[in-house]
Amino acid sequence: MHRAQLFFTTLFTAALLHAQTAEPKTAEQVFKNITQLKGTPADQLVPAMTFIAASLGVECSFCHVEGKRELDDKETKKTAREMIAMTAALNKNSFGGKREVTCYYCHHGAHLPAGTPPVLESDLPAHSEAASRPAAGDGPNANEILEKFVSALGGAEAVQNITSRVEKGLILVGSSDTPIELFMKAPAKRISVTHMPKGESYTAFDGTAGWLGSTGRPPRSMSPAESEAAGLDAEFYLALRLPQIFQQLRTGRPESINGIECQTLIGSRPDRPPVRFYFENKSGLLLRQVRYGETPLGRNPTQIDYADYRAVDGVKVPFRWTLSRTNGRFTIQISEVKNNVSVEDEKFAKPAGEVK
Secondary structure: OOHHHHHHHHHHHHHHOOOOOOOOOEHHHHOOOOOOOOOOEHHHHHHHHHHHHHHHOOOHHHOOOOOOOOOOOOHHHHHHHHHHHHHHHHHHHHOOOOOOOOHHHHHOOOOOOOOOOOOOOOOOOOOHHHHHOOOOOOOOOHHHHHHHHHHHHOOHHHHHOOOEEEEEEEEEEOOEEEEEEEEEEOOOEEEEEEEEOOEEEEEEEOOOOEEEEEEOOOOEEOOHHHHHHHHHHHOOOHHHHHHHHOOEEEEOOOEEEOOEEEEEEEEEOOOOOOEEEEEEOOOOOEEEEEEEEEOOOOEEEEEEEEEEEEEEOOEEEEEEEEEEEOOEEEEEEEEEEEEOOOOOHHHHOOOOOOEO
8 A cells, every 4th residue: 555545544544433423523632733723623634634745746754753643853744834824824814714725726746836937848829728728608508418418328218217236347456456346226325345355345325324344344434525425426317416416507618538528517516615527528428527525725636537338228337437536546347237136225224333
């Protein structure tokens, strides 16, 4: 496992030991020597650290002493605290408390921010590509994009004729592959079972809330942010339900994904980050979803790319999708899909004790 991922996993495990208590713990109640992020929910500390690491392009050891992360021995940790205080003050005094300035605002993946703009590296005029992009609102409207998407899948009636789905395939991480099964049931139940060498790993949404577990360990409830994301993944009739899920759906600027021209929709809900959807112009199919998780310091993006659509019982299903975050990436390649398979609701329920 990548060193930074291992560090964050250790932190995350400590925070989640407290996640299921009646009174949610704050960061300073769970971790040692918390100063700038006092009052932050404990389950938000790890996403905040992930945001810093990605924004500066560093690992945990850049600021922390390995094995003794509470120590203040490194100047970089002291500087990080000063920068957190600085951005908080800027946002409070200059932007009415809105979080406009973040670590990434200046660093852009480098631990030392660039203070001067780069020189041109070609004879083309600066910003020529951006200037030639179509404006948002050009092309079809939101309803037309969604209608084309539903039609591309096989039509509303065909989509609604499917009420459950079981998939088998592999989860690919680097050069390794691991068997995985996914069970889905309308309207919004989903569980993935990864068959690890020493047992099973579970990620589930029971229709209301999400949970995680692995063989021989007690399951734990997802944090609210995790559960919301899992709920969106579990939407069985996503193509039909987007107008109900999001209070507002508006068209964004057309964009290109690996040379494929796409129309975009931006879904908005009160007090939540927007979710962006990319639909291929030619086919109408969904190629990408980008959503965000809030942290005290900024938003961590999650990108899901869908590919290898195939028709199964008259409905197109992506047989391959890649999930990318700032600290990790994996691909699921499906080899078998069965629709309208009997799946009991108990399949998605969080066990009371250890997962078997």
